[in-house]
Amino acid sequence: MSFLSSIVNRIDNMLLRKKLIISFFVVVVIPLAIAGAIFTYTLYNSAVTRAIEQTENNVDKILKRTTDLLNVPIVISHKVQLDQELKQLVTTRYESAWDNVKAYTSYNEFTDNERLYDEINSIRVYSNNPTVLDRWGLLQSDASVRNTAWHREALENNGLIGWDLVVDELNKNSRTLSLTRKISYGKKEPIYGVLVVNLKQEALDNIISQEQYETLIISDNDKIVAAKDTALIGRNIGGAGLDPEHFRAMTSGFVGRTSFDVVINGEHMKAIVDRFLPDTSASGITVVAMVPYETILRDVKKTGLLAIAIMIGSLLLSSVLIYFFSLKLSSRIRKLCMEIKTVSLGNLDVTSTIQGRDEFGQLASHFNHMVQSIKNLVQKVSETNSQKHQLMLKQKEMKFKMLANQINPHFLFNTLETIRMKAHVAGQQEISTAVQQLGMLMRRSLNIKSDNIPLKDELDFVVDYLEIQRFRYGDRLQYAIEVENLALYKLPIPPFTIQPIIENAVIHGLECKEEQGFIQLKVSFAGAGALITVQDNGLGISRERLEEIQALFDQEENTTSSSIGLCNVHQRIALRYGVEYGLRIESEMDKGTKVEIYLPREDEEVVQSASSR
Numbered sequence: 001m002s003f004l005s006s007i008v009n010r011i012d013n014m015l016l017r018k019k020l021i022i023s024f025f026v027v028v029v030i031p032l033a034i035a036g037a038i039f040t041y042t043l044y045n046s047a048v049t050r051a052i053e054q055t056e057n058n059v060d061k062i063l064k065r066t067t068d069l070l071n072v073p074i075v076i077s078h079k080v081q082l083d084q085e086l087k088q089l090v091t092t093r094y095e096s097a098w099d100n101v102k103a104y105t106s107y108n109e110f111t112d113n114e115r116l117y118d119e120i121n122s123i124r125v126y127s128n129n130p131t132v133l134d135r136w137g138l139l140q141s142d143a144s145v146r147n148t149a150w151h152r153e154a155l156e157n158n159g160l161i162g163w164d165l166v167v168d169e170l171n172k173n174s175r176t177l178s179l180t181r182k183i184s185y186g187k188k189e190p191i192y193g194v195l196v197v198n199l200k201q202e203a204l205d206n207i208i209s210q211e212q213y214e215t216l217i218i219s220d221n222d223k224i225v226a227a228k229d230t231a232l233i234g235r236n237i238g239g240a241g242l243d244p245e246h247f248r249a250m251t252s253g254f255v256g257r258t259s260f261d262v263v264i265n266g267e268h269m270k271a272i273v274d275r276f277l278p279d280t281s282a283s284g285i286t287v288v289a290m291v292p293y294e295t296i297l298r299d300v301k302k303t304g305l306l307a308i309a310i311m312i313g314s315l316l317l318s319s320v321l322i323y324f325f326s327l328k329l330s331s332r333i334r335k336l337c338m339e340i341k342t343v344s345l346g347n348l349d350v351t352s353t354i355q356g357r358d359e360f361g362q363l364a365s366h367f368n369h370m371v372q373s374i375k376n377l378v379q380k381v382s383e384t385n386s387q388k389h390q391l392m393l394k395q396k397e398m399k400f401k402m403l404a405n406q407i408n409p410h411f412l413f414n415t416l417e418t419i420r421m422k423a424h425v426a427g428q429q430e431i432s433t434a435v436q437q438l439g440m441l442m443r444r445s446l447n448i449k450s451d452n453i454p455l456k457d458e459l460d461f462v463v464d465y466l467e468i469q470r471f472r473y474g475d476r477l478q479y480a481i482e483v484e485n486l487a488l489y490k491l492p493i494p495p496f497t498i499q500p501i502i503e504n505a506v507i508h509g510l511e512c513k514e515e516q517g518f519i520q521l522k523v524s525f526a527g528a529g530a531l532i533t534v535q536d537n538g539l540g541i542s543r544e545r546l547e548e549i550q551a552l553f554d555q556e557e558n559t560t561s562s563s564i565g566l567c568n569v570h571q572r573i574a575l576r577y578g579v580e581y582g583l584r585i586e587s588e589m590d591k592g593t594k595v596e597i598y599l600p601r602e603d604e605e606v607v608q609s610a611s612s613r
Contacts, residue, residue: 059289160282
């Protein structure tokens with residue numbers, strides 16, 4: 001435990017730059033080296049396995065195509081063995097050459113098969129009948145033929161098929177893989193025939209010509225009957241670089257697939273060997289595919305070298321970057337530490353110059369705010385006594401102003417009442433009523449606070465305003481007020497919600513209109529809220545001005561001007577209840593304007609009354 005504690009203490013005491021460099025090597029360099037080694041090893045094994053699997057698949061294809069090819073002469077041999085006409089030709093003792101020729105002329109089986117099967121080069125039968133002539137595929141077994149290995153093997157196999165390289169006497173003495181088989185005719189007389197079916201070399205070459213690696217087809221007497229390198233055809237397996245003794249030891253009496261490592265001309269290879277016995281055959285055919293490790297690993301080495309180069313380049317680049325960033329980081333930390341130390345000594349005029357939006361830039365910004373806050377607090381503490389004295393003086397001054405403001409409205413109302421009484425005594429009832437309504441209007445405007453008021457109070461205010469305007473305009477101004485339900489009179493609304501709309505309709509819509517102006521005010525329920533509609537038949541609003549008003553509606557800031565207009569009303573409603581409430585304006589030039597005020601129903605009695613409707 002003490003050892004671990006000492007390591008932790010050493011790490012804690014290290015500079016940040018050293019910690020970053022050590023962390024980089026531990027977290028990046030070592031894992032990357034291990035991953036590179038694992039990657040190279042896996043890539044090597046994968047490439048070898050993939051190449052061997054591909055070669056084995058190719059061997060399977062070669063075996064299938066070879067089997068299909070060998071089935072052709074096998075079928076022909078079965079037909080020849082049962083051919084009674086051929087038996088008659090082979091066993092007959094001919095008295096003269098003419099009898100021989102006359103018998104041969106009617107037999108066309110060999111030529112028919114040669115034309116029928118493209119894989120067949122020639123078909124012939126060697127007979128021990130001394131009276132036959134060497135014509136049309138039926139030949140005598142003379143001493144030179146009887147001494148050949150394939151002829152002796154055919155006789156020893158006693159009816160089973162053999163496979164060997166046989167000279168084709170009928171086709172320019174070419175040598176190709178051939179089927180050999182003894183055909184016996186009768187038990188009493190020792191007359192027999194040896195069938196030889198020669199395959200075309202092109203048919204064998206086509207099977208392996210497209211193989212990627214060196215591939216051989218070998219007979220049981222170790223002769224190469226087909227090869228990717230055609231120069232090896234007819235040679236012993238030693239000519240292909242294989243050790244005949246080792247090869248025979250690995251494949252003697254073996255049917256199936258095996259593999260072993262060989263060295264040919266100094267090159268290490270994997271030999272994949274598959275030996276099979278065709279139907280009714282005494283000897284087999286072996287397919288050998290040799291996969292050179294150097295060829296397989298050539299691309300792997302290129303990929304590995306490229307991966308190593310990329311890793312080394314990445315490590316060098318990342319080392320330079322980590323060194324640069326650690327140096328930059330540590331220098332910013334040292335600078336910030338020096339600035340904090342300066343502040344701790346009492347110097348509050350320090351300002352951090354560290355820039356950026358990272359954690360250090362944010363820390364420097366917070367440091368500057370902290371220093372400024374400390375300076376402000378110190379300044380506030382030093383000014384506390386003088387501020388207290390000034391505050392007491394201001395409080396006294398405000399009290400005097402409040403008393404003065406209370407006197408002025410009373411004086412104004414008393415003066416208006418005196419004017420109204422004199423007009424009433426003088427018989428000027430219309431003037432008296434107008435002065436009375438003006439006084440009520442001013443009293444309501446002074447008594448209204450910022451809290452919601454009932455709709456009835458707002459409507460009374462609107463009626464007073466409209467009556468005063470009618471006093472000015474006479475019959476040129478008419479209005480109508482309609483409240484859908486008595487419960488709506490209790491609807492709480494912000495003060496000065498309807499009056500500015502009415503004022504806007506009178507001043508901007510009807511004042512310049514020569515004909516009679518009409519304002520209709522309607523209050524009704526609308527879904528979960530209440531709808532107040534103010535409609536006039538005034539001059540209307542142009543499209544451009546309407547778009548300007550709508551743009552002002554969308555502004556987030558509210559106006560505090562003493563002149564409350566449409567925008568002020570809309571923004572007060574939106575701020576208090578939400579953006580789904582407020583004003584909607586429809587207007588056309590010379591056709592009038594309609595303003596809709598949408599408000600929520602907050603009062604329980606109003607909501608219950610609306611539900612009962």
